[in-house]
Amino acid sequence: MKRIGFTILLLFIVTGFCIAQKARHTFALGDSTFLLDGKPLQLISGEMHCTRIPREYWRARMKMAKAMGLNTIGTYVFWNAQEPEPGKYDFSGNNDIAEFIRIAKEEGLWVVLRPSPYVCAEWEFGGYPWWLLKNKTMKVRSQDPAFLKAYRDYILHLGKQLAPLLVTHGGNILMVQIENEYGSYGDDKTYLDINRKIFREAGLDGVLFTCDGPSQMPRGYLPGYLPCVNGLDKPAEVKALINKYHDGKGPYYISEWYPGWFDSWGTPHAGSNANEDAKKLDEVLSAGLSINMYMFHGGTTRGFMNGANMSTHDPYSPQTSSYDYDAPLDESGNPTAKFYKFRAVIEKHLATGEHLPPVPAKMPTISINDIKLSESAPLFANLGSPVIEQHPLCFEDLNQGYGFVLYTTTLRDAAKGLLKIDQLRDYATVYINGKRIGVLDRRLKQDSIEIDTTKSNLVIGILVENNGRINYGPYLTDNRQGITEKVTLNNKELTGWIMFKFPFTTVSGFKYMPVNTTVIPGWHTTVINPENPALYKGTFDLTNIGDTYLDMRGFGKGFVFLNGHNLGKYWYIGPQQTIYVPAAWLRKSHNEIVVFDELKGNHQHISTLDHPVLNEMAKE
Incomplete structure (x- = not known):
């Protein structure tokens, strides 16, 4: 019996080893296409970021990606989310980038990893952690030794999470981007090569690439590595540009193609023409180019993580919390008209006998007519x-x-x-x-x-x-x-x-009182001015749970916490007038909402809608 048991055990081990070996793939650069196991692979990719999507919905978003016809996910990794304090790393919850990538593999999707660690992405400080700025002389994106030490420490820790998931180790990460649109900032090739060395030291031993806009590529590419282009979708021009900086050959990858755009406070909701975008996508795929649409699904920039733009010609311009992006999949993960047009284009390019999976059903939505805000915590009394x-x-x-x-x-x-x-x-x-x-x-x-x-x-x-x-x-x-x-x-x-x-890392610890209280001890005054900043708290129960949208019209400027989650910012000027609330963060009993308003006061009620309002401007 013991011999039979040993034989069965050995059989299981050998079988498992063979399956593991079979699951391994090779990924390489051909002269004109990417090569998976020696055969041409056209990447049809869409960008999604785990930190912008509730963890509970990662798999659902992946299924939507497959249903539209994507075979790959592009994703940034946000340093300031992963290392909020020096040496204290957080790979839990919505920051669990390794699990995000593993789910992609389970759903049959490859991954193009973009850990830079500079990401831009309309994200606070471009993804850099704020604490780098405690050293007022530190220069990010440079050979500054203090910066490089912090950068290296982070990438080495990130490598422990992600190196085992590279295709070179049996995973689904096909290639890894070093830096990000560096040509828009500098042209130090030594600094770029330091990036390469740090990535290799971290065990990221697969294909490396850079990405830049067309005019920035001469400054931002690293000789000997694949240069990819952002914001260009004319196949002949893409090929000519990459040929110029890659020894006259490809593969040809549009690392960021924009079928939409982000929003900034005080400007109308951005978007693009779905029919024109579908035509461009068809042209790119027909030419055999690989492409990553930025974004396929934007999601929401939660907490205080929105970034801002500013140039020598344009004033400071902060971005909204909604990262809907007019993307094929909207902020709450539902397919748009653009999604179906892109799906039809991709379907045309499937091999004979291949079919796309059915499109999953939309998430149910609810509206809540009246949530009572019964308590307030005036800021100047706290x-x-x-x-x-x-x-x-x-x-x-x-x-x-x-x-x-x-x-x-x-x-x-x-x-x-x-x-x-x-x-x-x-x-x-x-x-x-x-x-x-x-x-x-x-x-x-x-x-x-x-x-x-x-x-x-x-x-x-x-x-x-x-x-x-x-x-x-x-x-x-x-x-x-x-x-x-x-x-x-x-x-x-x-x-x-x-x-x-x-800092509002939490809204606990504040002293609340009934919302209509008029006399309290406070900051150089005993009378509450209803215009002064305050937190407003309420609780509510639900019969049915679904996605919903807080209606912030009537409020001024601030942010909202719900059941411990910082949902993001609102500002009466628009264009965003609602805040997306995922059903996964609601419960049937005792939901707690806290609204901070720095401009308007005396709030006693808030309601939700069953749809977003993302293009409504108000007078400032």
Whole structure:
């Protein structure tokens, strides 16, 4: 019996080994196409980011990708999500990039990995962690030793998660991108090669590539490695460009093709023409090129992770929390008209006898007519421990990455004149003795306000919000937040600052009271001004659960927590007027919602819709 048992065990081991060997593939660069196991492979890829999609829906989004005809997923990895504090790594929950990739494999999808670690992606600081900026002389995307050490440490830890998932080790990651659109920023080939060496040291031993816009490729490509192009969809031009920088050969990969675009606060909802996009996709596939559509599914930029654009010609412009992108799969993961047009195009290019799987059903939606907000926590009655310095400290020097800081100082004498904040980052509400006198907005190049006080010993308060660090372009290295220089009154610097930190990593610990309370002990006032910032809390039960959209029309500017999840930001100016709430984050009993509003007050109710509102502008 023992011999028979041993034989059976040996058979299982040998069989398992053979299956494992059979599952291994080779992936290589041919002269004109990618080669999988020596045969041509046309990548039909779509971008999705695990951190922007509730973990509970990763598999559902993958099934939608397969149903549209994709065979590959492109994905960034966000350093600031994976290493929120130096040396403290988080690969759990929505940050579990390895599990995201494993699910893709189970669903029959290859992966093109883009860990850069600079990603752009309309993501806070382009994916870099805020704590790099605590060193005010550090230069990201450079040979700065302090930057390279932090970069290397991160990539080595990421490699432990992802190297086993490369195709070279039996996984489904076909190739890995080093840096990201580097030509838009610099042209240091030595720095690019340092990237390559770090990736190899981390065990990322497969095919490496770079990506750049057409005009940026000469600066951003690394000789000897595949250069891929972003934002170009004319096949002849794609081939000519890649040939020029890759020894006259391919493969030809459009690493970012844009069938949609992102939104910024204060500008209309972006989009593209589905019929024209479908025609372009058909041309690319007919020419045998590989392509990655950015985005296939955008999802939502949760928490305080939205980025911002700024250039020498364009003002600071923060992006919305909704990352719907007018993509084939909308923010909540449902197929759009664009999805079906692309599916029809891809179907034309299937091999004889191949068929696409059916399109999964849409997620059910619900609307909730009236959620009572019964308690409020005025911000100025919840100040916490102060930091006291002669000069104002920026967020980074206060050891804070995101959220808000309240800066206060006392005017000993009556004063009249121009109050100016030197280098405001990014949005401020200004108060005298707890009463708001105005708003300053970096987008609109507002940094000063006239004041006229007739009394002495009045307190100036400046509540400053990080509205999103710049994620692209020449100002990437100039990203410290808060009051980054000084405050002057009639050109004379104000000193003696008392600062209060509000990182809002959680909304617990605040002191709540009934929403209609009018008298409390507070910051230099005993009367609650309904315009002043506050958190509003309520609970609700549900009979049915489904996706829904918080209707933020009637609110001012802030963010929302639901059952412990920071759902993202809202701002009355639009174009985004709703916040997507995934059904997976709701429960039938005792849902808790907390809304922070820095501009409007006295909120007692909030409702939800069964559809998004993403293109409604309001007057500022």
